[in-house]
Amino acid sequence: MMVSMIGLGSRRSAGMHAQSSLELLLTLSFGLIILLPIVVFAFIQISTSSSTLATTEAQQAATKIAQIATEVGTQGPPAKEVVSVQVPPNVQSIFVGSLNGGAGHEIIFNVSTSAGISTITAYTPVNVSGNLANMESTATYLVNVSAMASCPSNPSISCVYIQLQ
Numbered sequence: 001m002m003v004s005m006i007g008l009g010s011r012r013s014a015g016m017h018a019q020s021s022l023e024l025l026l027t028l029s030f031g032l033i034i035l036l037p038i039v040v041f042a043f044i045q046i047s048t049s050s051s052t053l054a055t056t057e058a059q060q061a062a063t064k065i066a067q068i069a070t071e072v073g074t075q076g077p078p079a080k081e082v083v084s085v086q087v088p089p090n091v092q093s094i095f096v097g098s099l100n101g102g103a104g105h106e107i108i109f110n111v112s113t114s115a116g117i118s119t120i121t122a123y124t125p126v127n128v129s130g131n132l133a134n135m136e137s138t139a140t141y142l143v144n145v146s147a148m149a150s151c152p153s154n155p156s157i158s159c160v161y162i163q164l165q
Contacts, residue, residue: 051113055120057088058109062122065096065107065162068145073126073160080146082165089138092117096130096162103129103154107162129153130162141165 065085072079087094090112098104105128109120129151135141142165151159 051090051115051118054088054090055111055113055118057086058091058111058120059122061085061087062107062109062120065143065145066122066124066128069107069124069128069160069162070126072145072147073124073128075147077147077149077158080144083143083145084140085135085143086140087135087138091136091138094132094135096132097128097153097159101129101131101153103127103151103157103159124160127151127157127159128162129159132162132164134164 064083068081068083072081088111092110092112094110095101095106095108097106099108105124105126107122107124107128111118111120132143135143144161144163144165146161147158148161149158151157152161153159
């Protein structure tokens with residue numbers, strides 16, 4: 001009789017352990033099912049915010065160059081200034097003046113985002129021209145901003161010429 005009572009107790013104990021292990025497994029599964037979409041949503045938000053940050057930084061850099069160009073342009077030749085410009089990540093190209101390289105009134109940054117290529121533009125009231133094609137990698141660059149009586153891209157007008165130092 002004693003032997004059968006001991007065997008019955010150990011079976012109950014094993015059944016209790018199996019039940020609590022199954023409950024723990026189910027609880028963890030539900031937790032992961034709830035947590036997984038939250039993690040995916042967080043990664044999407046981080047990706048979007050990094051794209052937004054890159055475009056904001058590109059807008060600040062373009063605005064800085066445009067402001068310095070306006071200051072130098074209003075002073076006239078031979079005014080010049082060297083400015084430090086930080087290029088953010090994902091910049092594909094930078095145009096000064098116009099997209100074809102001639103004189104114009106814009107500083108244009110093309111930034112790659114999760115939605116495609118975003119064009120960031122800063123306007124300046126003075127004619128600007130220049131070459132910042134080598135500024136596409138993320139770094140800080142020194143940029144020469146010089147007022148010229150005869151613009152290199154169009155000698156018949158005066159402009160502010162912008163180039164790497």
